Amino acid sequence: MKQEIVKCETTDLFVCEEEEEEEEPKMCELDRAKTYKGLVGIYVDDSFITFIDGVQGNLYYRGYPLIDLVKNSNFEEVAYLLIYGKLPSKSELSKFNDELIKERNIPDNVLSILKSYPRNTTRIELLRTSVSALSLYDPDDYVFTEEANIRKGIRIIAKIPTVLAFSHRIQTNLPLIEPSEQLSHAANYYYMMTGKEPSKEVEKAFDDVLICHADHSINSSTFSCRVTVSTLSDIYSGITSAIGTLRGPLHGGANERVILAMLNEIKKKENVIPWAKKKLEEKEKIMGFGHRVYSSWDPRAKILRDLSKDLWNKWEKGELIDKIPDPVHEYEHGEIGNIFEMTEMLTEYMIATKRIYPNVDLYSAGILHILGIPTPLFTPLFAASRSAGWVAHAIEQLSDNKLIRPRLRYIGELDKNYVPLSER
Numbered sequence: 001m002k003q004e005i006v007k008c009e010t011t012d013l014f015v016c017e018e019e020e021e022e023e024e025p026k027m028c029e030l031d032r033a034k035t036y037k038g039l040v041g042i043y044v045d046d047s048f049i050t051f052i053d054g055v056q057g058n059l060y061y062r063g064y065p066l067i068d069l070v071k072n073s074n075f076e077e078v079a080y081l082l083i084y085g086k087l088p089s090k091s092e093l094s095k096f097n098d099e100l101i102k103e104r105n106i107p108d109n110v111l112s113i114l115k116s117y118p119r120n121t122t123r124i125e126l127l128r129t130s131v132s133a134l135s136l137y138d139p140d141d142y143v144f145t146e147e148a149n150i151r152k153g154i155r156i157i158a159k160i161p162t163v164l165a166f167s168h169r170i171q172t173n174l175p176l177i178e179p180s181e182q183l184s185h186a187a188n189y190y191y192m193m194t195g196k197e198p199s200k201e202v203e204k205a206f207d208d209v210l211i212c213h214a215d216h217s218i219n220s221s222t223f224s225c226r227v228t229v230s231t232l233s234d235i236y237s238g239i240t241s242a243i244g245t246l247r248g249p250l251h252g253g254a255n256e257r258v259i260l261a262m263l264n265e266i267k268k269k270e271n272v273i274p275w276a277k278k279k280l281e282e283k284e285k286i287m288g289f290g291h292r293v294y295s296s297w298d299p300r301a302k303i304l305r306d307l308s309k310d311l312w313n314k315w316e317k318g319e320l321i322d323k324i325p326d327p328v329h330e331y332e333h334g335e336i337g338n339i340f341e342m343t344e345m346l347t348e349y350m351i352a353t354k355r356i357y358p359n360v361d362l363y364s365a366g367i368l369h370i371l372g373i374p375t376p377l378f379t380p381l382f383a384a385s386r387s388a389g390w391v392a393h394a395i396e397q398l399s400d401n402k403l404i405r406p407r408l409r410y411i412g413e414l415d416k417n418y419v420p421l422s423e424r
């Protein structure tokens with residue numbers, strides 16, 4: 001198929017040279033003697049959802065360049081595109097928006113358990129547990145048709161911001177803010193978290209971040225989701241698995257660590273290089289840099305870099321006044337430098353010394369911070385956005401399912417003698 005040929009020519013660093021001429025290119029014969037640790041470079045299935053051109057640094061959702069979607073679309077339309085595989089008509093989008101709005105509330109029982117969670121729990125753990133609990137109240141819990149899976153998927157996408165906003169406000173002793181029926185997905189999410197309706201500028205910036213995180217092919221969390229549904233388990237289990245996987249600092253947890261490093265350790269421009277040098281000398285990874293599939297710039301980082309520059313320039317001039325004051329940052333104002341500028345210094349240093357490029361988390365962290373999003377909600381925000389991709393992938397997996405079950409190469413001893421407990 002044409003689509004597969006394009007895919008192989010542009011991205012597959014692992015395709016045999018001589019196979020590029022063949023009508024249907026296929027992967028090099030797997031070397032049975034080799035273990036593909038971390039599944040690096042292994043295709044586990046075909047997909048029509050997202051195309052990553054890791055060499056040129058381009059990203060496409062359902063064939064549309066991400067940059068065009070960021071410029072022209074919004075999160076709801078992108079979620080529709082990912083799930084249904086096409087851009088919606090006006091009436092389709094309007095129906096989809098209505099469904100999302102209708103599903104924003106969460107059952108009282110889930111709210112009760114949110115209130116009962118320990119107060120020092122991370123928001124992403126609260127989300128993982130709550131999404132699992134939501135399945136128990138879904139009228140389609142035991143219906144497994146594609147239509148029912150889409151209905152469940154829409155409910156998950158719509159309810160995650162409410163779960164996050166409620167759990168955060170419960171944890172910080174703030175009054176809960178009920179979802180609005182008038183606001184867009186991004187604006188409502190922002191409103192429920194912060195208690196303030198965003199200006200158009202803040203809404204657009206927040207929406208851009210959501211779009212940039214909505215899908216990224218078979219990243220670790222999406223892989224988890226597809227593995228889970230490939231057993232013919234349910235979509236809630238798939239997304240619960242995905243959230244657990246996303247939590248790790250090598251994946252979705254990186255954005256929180258970027259901002260914490262900026263606020264608590266680096267603080268000022270003059271500290272950037274000594275801080276980075278020390279980290280590298282101590283063989284520590286610098287969060288927000290490096291990526292399994294990009295050999296240079298992550299296209300999402302490029303898009304968010306421009307947005308971050310714009311927002312931080314305005315902050316510098318005192319223009320971005322319609323944001324929510326972040327108590328920690330406002331308190332430290334003057335002690336913390338311009339985060340975009342510090343990020344740029346770090347980028348320049350990492351590229352020059354290690355040839356390691358920024359990923360999406362580096363710039364999203366500075367943007368979310370300046371928009372006044374509480375730091376503990378950074379990683380969960382990634383999940384809120386990626387839920388659209390997870391739903392699309394669960395549905396694609398089930399449409400042509402093959403149980404995902406790779407192998408491990410056993411390298412231990414065999415035929416050992418069992419020694420009875422009394423003799424050990």
Ligand code: COA
Binds near residue numbers: 251287290
């Ligand atoms: N800081 C410093 N060194 C880094 C680095 C980083 N952020 N990312 C990669 N490297 C170095 C590794 O130390 C390794 O060096 P070595 O070969 O001398 O040991 C080399 O680059 C390859 O890294 P590796 O972790 O094996 O590559 P990977 O493909 O498995 O990892 C990531 C990709 C994303 C896990 C990795 O780049 C990383 O840990 N980044 C930081 C976390 C992050 O920002 N995650 C969000 C991703 S969107």
